[in-house]
Amino acid sequence: xxxxxxxxxxxxxxxxxxxxxxxxxxxxxEPLVLLELIQRMKVRDVMTxxxxxxxxxxxxxxxxxxxxxxxxxxxPVEENGRFFGxxxxxxxxxxxxxxxxxxxCSEHMTTKLVVLEDDMPLSFxxxxxxxxxxxxxxVINRDQRLVGIICQRDINRTLLRELSREFNxxxxxxxxxxxxxASGIYVYREFPICKYDFERAGKASNQIKKLLQExxxxxxxxxRIAVAAYELEINLCVHSDGGVLTWEIVNGKSExxxxxxxxxIEDVEWACRDGTSTANEWIRSLGFGAGMGLAxxxxxxxxxxxxSRKGSGTTVKxxxxxxxxxxxxx
Amino acid sequence: MTILEIAEALKAEVLVxxxxxxxxxxxxxxxxxxxxxxxxDDDDILLLTSLASDQVLRTAQIVGALxxxxxxxxxxxxxxVNVANDLHMTLMTCKLAKYQANIxxxxxxxxxx
Numbered sequence: 001x002x003x004x005x006x007x008x009x010x011x012x013x014x015x016x017x018x019x020x021x022x023x024x025x026x027x028x029x030e031p032l033v034l035l036e037l038i039q040r041m042k043v044r045d046v047m048t049x050x051x052x053x054x055x056x057x058x059x060x061x062x063x064x065x066x067x068x069x070x071x072x073x074x075x076p077v078e079e080n081g082r083f084f085g086x087x088x089x090x091x092x093x094x095x096x097x098x099x100x101x102x103x104x105c106s107e108h109m110t111t112k113l114v115v116l117e118d119d120m121p122l123s124f125x126x127x128x129x130x131x132x133x134x135x136x137x138x139v140i141n142r143d144q145r146l147v148g149i150i151c152q153r154d155i156n157r158t159l160l161r162e163l164s165r166e167f168n169x170x171x172x173x174x175x176x177x178x179x180x181x182a183s184g185i186y187v188y189r190e191f192p193i194c195k196y197d198f199e200r201a202g203k204a205s206n207q208i209k210k211l212l213q214e215x216x217x218x219x220x221x222x223x224r225i226a227v228a229a230y231e232l233e234i235n236l237c238v239h240s241d242g243g244v245l246t247w248e249i250v251n252g253k254s255e256x257x258x259x260x261x262x263x264x265i266e267d268v269e270w271a272c273r274d275g276t277s278t279a280n281e282w283i284r285s286l287g288f289g290a291g292m293g294l295a296x297x298x299x300x301x302x303x304x305x306x307x308s309r310k311g312s313g314t315t316v317k318x319x320x321x322x323x324x325x326x327x328x329x330x
Numbered sequence: 331m332t333i334l335e336i337a338e339a340l341k342a343e344v345l346v347x348x349x350x351x352x353x354x355x356x357x358x359x360x361x362x363x364x365x366x367x368x369x370x371d372d373d374d375i376l377l378l379t380s381l382a383s384d385q386v387l388r389t390a391q392i393v394g395a396l397x398x399x400x401x402x403x404x405x406x407x408x409x410x411v412n413v414a415n416d417l418h419m420t421l422m423t424c425k426l427a428k429y430q431a432n433i434x435x436x437x438x439x440x441x442x443x
Contacts, residue, residue, distance in 0.1 A: 071409070202388030206417065209392060219373070223394055227368055230392045287364035287381050287389075296369055 034159070043125050044118035046158045047139045047148030053078045054087070056106035060095040063087050063105055071199040074136045076146055077109050083146040085109035086138060089196050093282060115140050118147050125150055133241070135195060152242060153200070156192035185215055187249040193236040193258075198286060201237040204245050205230035208256075221325045224300040225254045228318040231293040232258035238283045240314065252323030258316045265308040272298060272306065331355055331442045333376060333397045333420050339438035340431055342399055342424035345406070346414035350374065350396045358439070360432050364389040378435065380428050382406050384413045391417045401428045 052066055053076050063075050067089065077084040087109045095101045095108055116125055116137045128137055129152055136151040189211070191204035209226040217225075229247060236243045236258050243260030265271045272294045283289040294316070298304040301318040308314035333355055337344050359370050360378040367377060367389050375395045379386055382404045390398050397420030400406060406423060414421035424431055 069407070198383075198385065202385055202392070206388055206391055219394065223371075223392075226392045230389070231368060286383060287362060287379075287385060289365070292365040292369060296365070299369070 034163070038121065038123040038126060038159075041122040041158070042118065043116050043120045043122060043139055043150055044148070046122060046125070046154045047118065047150040048154055049148045051076060051146070051149060053146075054105065055079050056084055056104065056109075058105050059102050060087065060092060060105055060108060061101045064092045064095075064101065067092065073196050074149060074151075076138055076149065077105055078146055081145055083138065083140070083144075085111040086113060086136075088135060093280065096282070113138060116150060117141070122155065125155060129155075151194065153192070153194040153197055156194075160190075160192070185249050185252075187211060187215075187247070189247045191233070191245045191247075193233055193240075193243055193245055195237065195240065195242045197237055201234055202230060204247075205233050208247055217322060218326055221320065221322055224325075225256070225320050225322075227300050228297045228320065229256050231297045232256060232316055232318065234288055235293050235316075236260055238288055243313075249322065252321065254320045254322055256318045259313065260315075261313045262311070264310045264312045265306075265314055266310040268306055268308050271308075331439055335442070336376060336435060336438060337399075337422050337424075340399065340422075340424040340426060340434050342422040344420065344422045345411055346419065346421040348397060348414065348418040348420040351420065353396060355396060355439075358432075358435050359395075360428060367393060376435070378428060378431055380404065382410065384409055386410075387413045387417055387419050387421065391419055396420060397422065399424055399431065401426055401431045 052070050052072060054063055054066065056077055056079060058077070066075060067073065073089045075087045077087065084106070087105050091108055091110060092101075095103070100108065114128065114132055114134065114137060116128060116139050118139050118141050125137065128134075136149050138146055139148040139150055141147045189204075189208065191207075193201070193204065205226055208229045209222060212222045212225060229245065233245055236245060240260035241262045243258060246257045246259070248255050273291075280289070294306070297316065297318050300320070302321045302324075303317075303319035305317040306314070331354060332352060334344070334347075334351055336342075336355060353374055355376045356374040357370075357372040358376045358378060359367055359372075361367055362379050362381045364381075364385060370393055373394060375393065377386070377390050377395045377398045378401060379398065380400065380402045382400050384407075386398055386400070387410060398414070400421075400423045403423060403425035406421075410421060413419075426434060
């Protein structure tokens with residue numbers, strides 16, 4: 001596999017970029033259904049094709065506005081079908097802090113790119129995300145034209161859609177098993193959360209709240225669970241490199257687990273205090289990052305646990321005893 | 331006072347009529363910091379904010395707010411109307427600055443006991 005290419009910043013088109021060699025296989029430990037799915041599906045089945053593109057003359061500020069308006073985190077730079085590079089949220093943040101937000105993007109766009117081909121199996125894309133830790137990959141066709149962008153969110157969304165039938169089957173099975181539990185309810189949901197994906201942040205918690213309302217749980221208990229889920233979802237979105245929020249009701253207890261693979265928290269005790277945050281100005285401008293999230297999760301939870309290590313991942317667990325709280329209210 | 335009565339007091343434009351229009355507003359939270367809103371435990375609140383983003387609506391839904399007023403006459407992204415419709419959340423805008431809007435709501439609530 002070749003490490004990438006490289007167009008000189010701003011001048012050479014990026015459609016001379018090479019892609020990595022074929023021949024990788026997915027991890028043998030993957031479940032069979034998933035394995036079959038990621039081998040069968042192609043990058044083109046998953047990628048986003050409705051792209052917002054800019055010419056090289058666009059300023060970083062114009063792109064920032066485009067990202068804000070369209071709620072996207074990466075904008076390809078393309079002219080007459082020739083792909084020159086990509087401007088990401090990270091590039092914008094660097095431009096803001098470096099004071100060159102009004103410069104043209106040709107000077108500051110990322111040109112050292114790894115690209116995927118649209119007819120590659122999805123398993124290749126997964127390997128690339130694992131290997132390069134990039135938020136997204138441009139996708140080109142055989143004519144070296146940019147045809148789409150793929151991010152982990154696209155993959156997660158597609159895989160979740162395909163796997164939903166399997167989840168439903170398991171859920172129905174579990175319902176029968178747990179019919180005599182304290183609340184008589186069994187629910188399991190898993191939500192992938194992407195870094196800086198403010199377009200979707202909060203949707204998982206909104207869905208959790210809706211599911212609780214459908215099950216006639218007392219509003220005050222719903223609020224506690226929804227607040228815990230929302231704070232953890234926002235945390236995954238703004239502080240982690242992306243992760244998964246899982247929610248389960250079993251034996252009358254709601255358990256939310258937010259798990260990510262990095263970057264980890266150096267001082268967990270400090271992070272759980274009210275008013276402490278590592279959020280940047282951009283996150284604060286969106287109304288978050290006041291450093292009250294973890295403390296608030298702890299406040300609404302009956303049981304709160306957090307495990308983290310700098311350079312590694314973080315896992316936060318919030319448990320709320322629905323059956324007990326319902327009984328107290330009666 | 332119901333949310334539509336408060337809308338009238340603020341001369342606000344109601345963009346989406348959600349659920350709970352007949353319920354009285356029990357408290358008003360005025361903040362641009364969603365983290366602050368998430369620690370409020372009151373029911374049936376009205377959220378006043380100058381932040382025009384989808385997350386305002388999602389936050390309001392999580393805490394069980396009856397509606398959101400975006401102050402300062404800010405133009406709202408079209409996605410906000412869609413999200414408000416999805417969440418059945420009342421959404422309105424008013425031209426008053428946040429401070430003036432707070433006073434107007436306070437006076438209106440005071441007059442109505």
